[in-house]
Amino acid sequence: MRMQASRIISTTVILIILVCALGLRLYHLDYYDLWFGELSTETYTTQTRRVVAGHVGASEISVMFDQIKNDPHSCAYYLIVYLYSFLFRDDVPLRVFSVIFSILSLWIFYRFSRLFFDRRTSFYAFLIMALNPFHLWYAQEARMYAMLCF
Helix, strand or coil: CHHHHHHHHHHHHHHHHHHHHHHHHHCCCCCCCCCHHHHHHHCCCHHHHHHHHHHHCCCHHHHHHHHHHCCCCCHHHHHHHHHHCCCCCCCHHHHHHHHHHHHHHHHHHHHHHHHHCCHHHHHHHHHHHHHCHHHHHHHCCCCCHHHHHC
């Protein structure tokens, strides 16, 4: 009985931390316009692919693969952005995509820390990562950094 109550409390604390972390990552998400690096991510969206393919006279897929071939960053991220852009047609959802990966990386970080530490230490590490300014900053950028952390 006591073990089950302890598990319920720890699950509640984890969920509270995740909800607070999500709130921090969504706060002022659309406050700033996309900066130059984020605009390069936008070039991988469906809408931009159609325009570029129309100007070049090639298919969207061939234009995208030519661009990925010359880009040093993760091609998996850009393929996911391309598929994700079928659903959303605005700039802010590109940032929401990073928020999703950031929250998922927090969950994986907690599960991974539980392999090495006790519950209390894992909670503190999880809380520190949830409030980490770098993790918050990269969660609000439309770049591949949150996915790389994931």
